[in-house]
Amino acid sequence: MSDASMTPPAAAKSGLLVADARTRKRNAAEKRFRAYGMIAIGIGLLFLLFLFASILRSGMPAFTQTVLDVEFTLTAEQFETAESKMLKTGEYQKIFVAALQGQLKDRGVAVDFDAMAIERLVGKPGGTIRGFFLENPDRVGTPVSFDLAASSRVDGYFNGRVTRDSIVDSRFLMTTDLDLADALEEAGIIRSAFNWNFITGTDSGVDNPGGAGLGASVIGSFFMMLVVLFLSLPIGVAASIYLEEFAPKNRWTDLIEVNISNLAAVPSIVFGILGLAVFIQFAGLPQSAPLVGGLVLTLMTLPTIIISTRASLAAVPPSIRDAALGVGASKMQSVFHHVLPLAMPGILTGTIIGLAQALGETAPLLLIGMVGFVAREYPEGFLAGFTEANSAMPAQIYTWASRADPGFYEKAWGGIIILLLFLITMNAIAVILRRRFERRW
Amino acid sequence: MNDMRTVETDVDTKEVKIAARDVQVFYGDNHAIKDVSVDIEDKTVTAFIGPSGCGKSTFLRCINRMNDTIDICRVQGDILIDDQDIYHPNVDPVQLRAKVGMVFQKPNPFPKSIYDNVAYGPRIHGLARNKADLDDIVEKSLRRGAIWDEVKDRLTAPGTGLSGGQQQRLCIARAVATEPEVLLMDEPCSALDPIATAQVEELIDELRKNYSVVIVTHSMQQAARVSQKTAFFHLGNLVEYGETGTIFTNPVDPRTESYITGRIG
Numbered sequence: 001m002s003d004a005s006m007t008p009p010a011a012a013k014s015g016l017l018v019a020d021a022r023t024r025k026r027n028a029a030e031k032r033f034r035a036y037g038m039i040a041i042g043i044g045l046l047f048l049l050f051l052f053a054s055i056l057r058s059g060m061p062a063f064t065q066t067v068l069d070v071e072f073t074l075t076a077e078q079f080e081t082a083e084s085k086m087l088k089t090g091e092y093q094k095i096f097v098a099a100l101q102g103q104l105k106d107r108g109v110a111v112d113f114d115a116m117a118i119e120r121l122v123g124k125p126g127g128t129i130r131g132f133f134l135e136n137p138d139r140v141g142t143p144v145s146f147d148l149a150a151s152s153r154v155d156g157y158f159n160g161r162v163t164r165d166s167i168v169d170s171r172f173l174m175t176t177d178l179d180l181a182d183a184l185e186e187a188g189i190i191r192s193a194f195n196w197n198f199i200t201g202t203d204s205g206v207d208n209p210g211g212a213g214l215g216a217s218v219i220g221s222f223f224m225m226l227v228v229l230f231l232s233l234p235i236g237v238a239a240s241i242y243l244e245e246f247a248p249k250n251r252w253t254d255l256i257e258v259n260i261s262n263l264a265a266v267p268s269i270v271f272g273i274l275g276l277a278v279f280i281q282f283a284g285l286p287q288s289a290p291l292v293g294g295l296v297l298t299l300m301t302l303p304t305i306i307i308s309t310r311a312s313l314a315a316v317p318p319s320i321r322d323a324a325l326g327v328g329a330s331k332m333q334s335v336f337h338h339v340l341p342l343a344m345p346g347i348l349t350g351t352i353i354g355l356a357q358a359l360g361e362t363a364p365l366l367l368i369g370m371v372g373f374v375a376r377e378y379p380e381g382f383l384a385g386f387t388e389a390n391s392a393m394p395a396q397i398y399t400w401a402s403r404a405d406p407g408f409y410e411k412a413w414g415g416i417i418i419l420l421l422f423l424i425t426m427n428a429i430a431v432i433l434r435r436r437f438e439r440r441w
Numbered sequence: 442m443n444d445m446r447t448v449e450t451d452v453d454t455k456e457v458k459i460a461a462r463d464v465q466v467f468y469g470d471n472h473a474i475k476d477v478s479v480d481i482e483d484k485t486v487t488a489f490i491g492p493s494g495c496g497k498s499t500f501l502r503c504i505n506r507m508n509d510t511i512d513i514c515r516v517q518g519d520i521l522i523d524d525q526d527i528y529h530p531n532v533d534p535v536q537l538r539a540k541v542g543m544v545f546q547k548p549n550p551f552p553k554s555i556y557d558n559v560a561y562g563p564r565i566h567g568l569a570r571n572k573a574d575l576d577d578i579v580e581k582s583l584r585r586g587a588i589w590d591e592v593k594d595r596l597t598a599p600g601t602g603l604s605g606g607q608q609q610r611l612c613i614a615r616a617v618a619t620e621p622e623v624l625l626m627d628e629p630c631s632a633l634d635p636i637a638t639a640q641v642e643e644l645i646d647e648l649r650k651n652y653s654v655v656i657v658t659h660s661m662q663q664a665a666r667v668s669q670k671t672a673f674f675h676l677g678n679l680v681e682y683g684e685t686g687t688i689f690t691n692p693v694d695p696r697t698e699s700y701i702t703g704r705i706g
Contacts (some may be wrong), residue, residue: 326542327538328562329561
């Protein structure tokens with residue numbers, strides 16, 4: 001019995017006032033662990049801060065627009081002569097240049113420029129001006145002020161993106177143009193304005209970043225979210241209630257359960273190609289339509305909603321079910337009267353988080369043609385909103401980011417700011433609803 | 442056992458309310474209840490005692506078919522209430538549970554108002570024709586649950602805000618609101634302090650006037666205090682069943698004696 005002869009290591013007799021070596025080691029380990037935790041959180045916060053700072057810095061210029069504010073009067077004869085010419089817009093442009101020169105002279109700013117310089121500054125304003133007067137013939141003869149969007153390079157010059165050095169070899173902008181721009185700014189003709197068009201407008205062509213807006217794709221995203229909400233919430237909740245409360249526990253339900261968990265981890269692009277094959281090629285639904293986007297995102301969101309709904313149903317204490325069954329409620333009554341209301345905050349949170357995830361999803365939209373589409377117009381009505389080709393916010397951002405003009409790069413960042421605002425709002429709604437429903441008990 | 446005050450039993454024989462014949466219960470492969478046959482009388486408190494895992498709660502839950510909610514549970518044999526087999530295929534367990542009320546170990550009021558807790562059963566069974574009717578049922582039930590005086594001024598307050606003992610009496614009021622004929626209680630006082638326990642026990646004695654009460658308890662003193670009949674379960678068998686006084690003072694089976702004297706269990 002060698003064990004019996006072994007004595008335990010002699011415990012050092014020490015008072016409570018002095019920590020022994022073991023305790024000191026344990027305390028040190030705990031302190032170290034806390035430090036690691038704080039460092040981890042610190043790194044996380046730093047990245048978050050960096051992310052927000054860079055998004056704001058790069059995206060804010062998208063919300064402002066450099067405009068040329070020119071006021072001039074088009075006389076009736078000018079209107080007649082211009083309309084009788086072969087090159088009508090060119091004629092308006094000449095009138096505009098003359099008006100601008102006149103305004104500069106009035107304000108005592110002396111600078112020489114020609115029509116070509118103006119073209120480099122604001123593109124071809126003739127078309128805009130003609131369009132306005134054709135639509136409002138009664139304004140002929142009265143002073144009208146135009147806010148003409150400056151070209152993306154001039155915009156960049158005032159934003160600091162373009163400098164005198166960087167345009168030396170450019171044929172789109174000359175240093176003399178920048179002198180003109182400076183002079184115009186001095187005269188108060190060039191100013192910076194809030195770019196409402198960015199929020200309410202539609203996408204523009206590849207050569208006109210100044211006119212690009214996110215509005216149409218916000219509407220596209222809105223219709224997609226409607227489809228997702230009205231399909232995935234009822235289907236997801238019904239499936240979860242059945243699986244959690246009614247379904248027998250056997251091999252089949254186990255299989256279904258495993259597959260739902262797996263579906264949640266399937267890359268979203270897989271859902272995209274599935275949507276392309278099933279909804280567009282097989283079912284013949286229109287390409288690039290928010291309806292198809294919504295259907296694809298519904299497939300993607302369902303597992304998320306089912307998993308969170310089942311978790312919140314399972315979290316309702318079984319004693320509540322017993323209590324309801326004990327007073328003679330049927331299974332369905334116990335679920336709908338007692339279990340579901342208690343699980344509601346969790347279900348809502350899961351649904352909104354699922355929707356937020358769907359709102360930001362780009363990959364599946366790539367495959368159903370929402371990225372290639374240039375959303376130049378708003379849908380024509382509520383139903384058309386589902387079926388007419390449109391873009392969606394993340395798809396629009398992706399499109400902008402891949403265009404050549406650096407002006408679009410700015411727009412992409414600006415689009416991300418708007419997308420993030422929507423996501424933050426949705427998450428805030430989730431938190432508020434959760435609080436509201438929980439307070440009832 | 443000087444601390445056990447045995448109840449004087451009534452001499453008149455009462456009619457049998459629940460008759461169990463050769464009841465077997467299986468949880469999967471586990472044979473939890475073996476050949477239990479027992480006659481439970483009307484207007485009597487019957488206590489089921491026995492060590493943990495002896496099957497007394499399982500048998501209790503057979504009487505209102507709460508075991509149906511457990512997938513792997515199978516019940517064989519017959520349980521008759523008023524000579525009707527409750528495991529007959531035509532019997533709807535939901536209808537049965539309205540007739541056989543149940544109170545659980547842990548007080549489990551619904552997270553609703555006190556009023557709604559009691560009114561829920563009558564509402565789903567359509568026992569009240571109008572609001573005044575329902576108000577009457579709620580008041581009557583809360584009075585039977587011996588809690589009316591404590592809650593009559595705050596019927597709209599949440600039931601979960603009451604103390605443990607009050608919650609359990611609320612659950613009893615909720616159970617009697619559906620006008621059951623049998624009341625099953627699964628260790629109703631195990632989560633309560635002695636004062637609340639005393640109140641609930643007093644209430645159980647009161648309920649005996651109208652119902653057949655079956656109570657599962659771990660406390661032999663409680664069984665002795667509230668019941669007229671006692672059944673002792675051990676390892677899934679019904680070992681002994683008889684007048685409470687006899688069981689506690691003069692048991693026939695040696696296992697019963699071992700248990701009540703504290704040698705097993």
